[in-house]
Amino acid sequence: MARRSFAYAREPAATAGQPQGVPARQQLLKRHNLALVLGHLAGAPNLSRAQLAAGTGLTKATVSTLVYALMDAGLIVEHDPERGLIGRPGSPLALNAEGPAGLGVEINVDYVSACVVDLTGTVRLRNKIVRDNRLVAPVAVLENAARAAARLIDEAEAGGLYVCGLGVGVPGLVDFDGVLHRAPNLSDWEGIGAAERLCEMVGHPLRSVYCDNEANLAALGERWFGSSDDLSDFVFVSGEIGVGAGIVIGGQLFRGVRGLGGELGHVTVDPNGPRCSCGSRGCLESIAGREALLESAGLAPRRTDTGTPGGTEELLERAIAGERTTLDALDRAARALGIALAAFLNVLDLPSVVLGGFYAELAPWLIGPVTDELSVRVVNSSWSSTEVVASSLGTEASVKGAAGITTRRIIDDPAGLFPEVLTKT
């Protein structure tokens, strides 16, 4: 498999491998049809060429050509034909689970995690390092993340996968160019192209690099890897030390007009409330972020090496035991979350809220009071009700979304990252 480096290019030019003399229009059509065939196989694996032709409306000859190009690039594989009861079936085709893969890295306030997802969407490798990054210099955090990433790449490639793209989630404001402008809970992360820097440190050629806010990637993770199949309009709440949100509308990430939207954690819940790390007062995060909640429940945040964020385990145990101070703290946090979410829903009129991060574990105590606040504070709630559910991905939504960015890009437009599929005839 030819490996070309397209590092940093947000949209590698698919015309790079375009032979002279072939009309651009024909190339565009082929590019579209390649995506059609690959997308069809992603939705329904183990189809024969004839079934693919019937499903896509393309001729069998066209399907054969496209399948050949996709196989040659390692994007699909042909399994041995199984003899059915009637007649001789064609060879079943499927996405190549041992081919291109995406690497996801999530840099958060008190952990770094990484995972590798193959083209079929299966998480093949994962890794999480719990460590407080708040007072650590960005370069040291990135080096830490780069080591974890390099280790996963080596393992993945030793196992036959081809890690061809990187997605990076960070806990801050990331613009459309992938530059991190501000991470209120970290030190000195202003103006950093985290994915680019990570890419240089890892030193592995990549065809796709993407950086976004961790909550945005978590929303995509929930859409692609979560338990609900028809989640196409929702807000994903990422509850960590910081509180973020990713908005999905019509199946697509909605980042606001200039890319820095979706900042649920900094919606004012109480104008005279506690000082927030962002400089404002009474932000949701300052009342219901993980440390604020632990403090409100009388629990000091503590670090563990078990991979579980410090203190949350104890909070959970006390909540299960019905301890009054804990339940009151959870109720206060839930009402604050309800007030901030109500602002989002008054703006966006969305049907679903998914509680993620550590809120997912605490969902049994949060969903009731959050829903109560929404029913009072969202003016359209009687006609446009909103369901509040817990994420099934826990704290892994973001890193899975980060890894899925690459594999989704391949499926949505194989020629975008694998221009060689256009030159095969």
Added chain:
Amino acid sequence: MARRSFAYAREPAATAGQPQGVPARQQLLKRHNLALVLGHLAGAPNLSRAQLAAGTGLTKATVSTLVYALMDAGLIVEHDPERGLIGRPGSPLALNAEGPAGLGVEINVDYVSACVVDLTGTVRLRNKIVRDNRLVAPVAVLENAARAAARLIDEAEAGGLYVCGLGVGVPGLVDFDGVLHRAPNLSDWEGIGAAERLCEMVGHPLRSVYCDNEANLAALGERWFGSSDDLSDFVFVSGEIGVGAGIVIGGQLFRGVRGLGGELGHVTVDPNGPRCSCGSRGCLESIAGREALLESAGLAPRRTDTGTPGGTEELLERAIAGERTTLDALDRAARALGIALAAFLNVLDLPSVVLGGFYAELAPWLIGPVTDELSVRVVNSSWSSTEVVASSLGTEASVKGAAGITTRRIIDDPAGLFPEVLTKT
């Protein structure tokens, strides 16, 4: 000019007049080209056929055919050619200012207003009836509005205009089907198709009927009739007794996923604040709506027959005189407005806020403290700053937007409302 009734149809079928045997694809192309030519003339009036051909890339023969169809339907006119210095110029073409027109009606809490806009975007007639509608039955309010509308239609048509569409703005939650679900400041307006009912009462055949929240129409009014030419991403704040907002993204109205979004007035500013008409507590409207502000300034709301909302004049006089109680009340209202707007901007990351309704008059006292709150409470404010300006349309933005809905529809797709343009060859 043939007048056919397409009342209530949100998208009249342009294929209605499609002759048998003409391929659908050719009709689609013609429909597209008709819009191209009309849109071009809307942007640059007084072009010759040759200039239109050069500007649109269509052949002169095609332009001639399209111009003939548009003229025959009364959408454009040909002026007398003026001899230039060099050569013989073609006859200049322009939108027909004496042809199709849109009627706008705004039903608000304490007034009903109406206006007629011609195809060139000029407001030709206007009308405003100040009357408290809060305790009046919907049917009586609608009859009042219908009388005003009928009077304007008669006047417009006596002057040679053809009123072919109606837009209605109402102070409440309107879904994508034009049904008003809730108007917190009016009585018994639940589940009313206001535009449809108004249309029946007026009894005038119409090709286009549209109903929306008054703030959404005001945002469109600001975009189409306001003083700024390049306002394509903004939130328009409609300050009346109720406080609403219309969001425009990429030049298009953004109504939220299910149409009931943009509810700025019901964003919680103070969780334990005053009871709001919607049933919640501490909504922006309950703190900074017109009556709440007048009360806070020690002024009782009062009605006048001058067309000026009661009490606001006095508030303005006192503010100009520098009266302390008034200035303090304005500052409190502005800070509440800033907190609610900060939630919108944390979600949407928009570059502009336009203060409309009675906030436009009070803008000199509001813009400073609103901007201060935004700079503290919008987490992205250092990288994505937001300009706060006053609407130049005062309280007329909504009714102008309501009237403009029809004329914009014609310009964007003339065959949509005038299918007869497709049958002319």
